[in-house]
Amino acid sequence: MKVVVTGGAGFIGANTCRLLAEHNIEAVALDDLSSGFRSNLEGIGATLVEGSILDDTALDEVLPGADAVIHLAARPSVPRSIADPWSAHEVNATGTVKVLEAVRRHDVGQVVVASSSSVYGANPTLPKQEDLTLRPVSPYAASKLATETYTLAWGSSYGIKTLAFRFFNVFGPLQPAGHAYAAVVPAFVDAALAGRPLPVNGDGSQSRDFTFVDSVASVLTRAVTDRTHSPLPVNLAFGTRTTLLELIGELETILGHPLEREHREPRAGDVPHSQADQTRFRSLFPDVEPTPLPEALARTVAWFRSTGAGAAT
Template identity: 55%
Template structure:
């Protein structure tokens, strides 16, 4: 099989590329990434072909999609706060970008297209756990772009026969997820702060809940979906219903690091969802053999990776910023 991963130099994409290189069924992996939120170093040691550029570039997509069997579409401009700051940028990257991917896939002979949506589409809907039949109620521009992503997949399936599978990612975490930029996800940011003796910024009172999924588990599901060519036009939650409060998460981080964490509470963020928990029924029906990694195991692996990253980090020049270093899906 020949596979394309859009956003393949990012956090989830590079982990998936690494997983796929270990499968004999995969003969070639092509990565598309404009490196605005990804990093070449994430795939430098992998046998992949990098197409450097933007998913809104149809000519680039046509070259990358030629003769492929499947596309895993992960490229996106992540983060709820970022989308609140610049809604148009999120729309162009996530909604228009997805439409371009689907249009080129259709012209390339209808390869299997798997794409990342987000649990943020549930938004203000308070029902728990979140099952895919619930009414969506996006609370941020980012969430709207992800709702558009999965809606376009369904439309192309029904209109053009494109084999698709939209996943609603919840809070994905693990090795490779950077902590040193303004839009970092909560787990790497808090682990990094704990390791370095800095206070953890908690937005609100910390009783918010999240359903975290280890990136290795996500890659297992994506790999299984590719190899078995799982097609489902309806969105599928990619999380396992393991809800935890942010205060409890801090306790787990303390256990994983062996260090005490110091909390610093501040106001809630605009667009943040209060509670999140997946209903795993549809996921389990499609992928019955997947066993998710426990949070404690995933946190230990993440702590180990971040500890090594800290050891090899080069101090940034005074006053410098690294806003474009976000190589993760900040669904929080």
């Protein structure tokens, strides 16, 4: 079996390629290395092809013979999309159409794509059930809604087996920190290990359904090996709800000392609370068990330490 992973040198992509290779699946990563790294794929048995999903030639190089595509390539980050909305649209919306058309050209039977819980936006209902009215509040959220909508429309129109997952705050090893658009878990862990105050946007009461990357990679692998598909979008999270202050408390327990916080203004485009309804997910993957947050966070801290972060501590 051959699976092409767009964005395969990135955080989620490389973890997924590793697991695919462990299942003796030929994993081919297509990545322009704009946010991914060659080192993420070293020694895991996956093939890296450097190229962009916006380049038809690159897509035509990797897709022949593929049984499935896991489409993870994206321009991430809500704040980044607010600063540069056109690039978010070009990569996340136009890029998805290019992938889907390449899938058609090469008669690939299945496409699994990454959408985002950000599509729920300003809708305050919890937990987030997939049939809720969607109210995106950032260009990133709008572009990820385009990602899932185009994918499901291509599935309906052209007979492709499609599966559009809405990811919720995925974290874990290989997730980069140390830049303006870093996600909250790597930003907190990086700061904690370096002895800096943790940057908290707002009062810290915001809640998220944090999802460990190994759990996500496991579901993505199961989806392609079992040929799972759905005409409707599916939340990929496990119904937990953790505030940022509770997350800091977990970190303090792991590290064994209190952590200083630096409260900042809330970020534009952020939503206050997010939690997945699992009903549709469980109908497709009834036996998947997530890694508990304390264990997942401890493994993430261990990975950061292994990379040399936290020399100050």
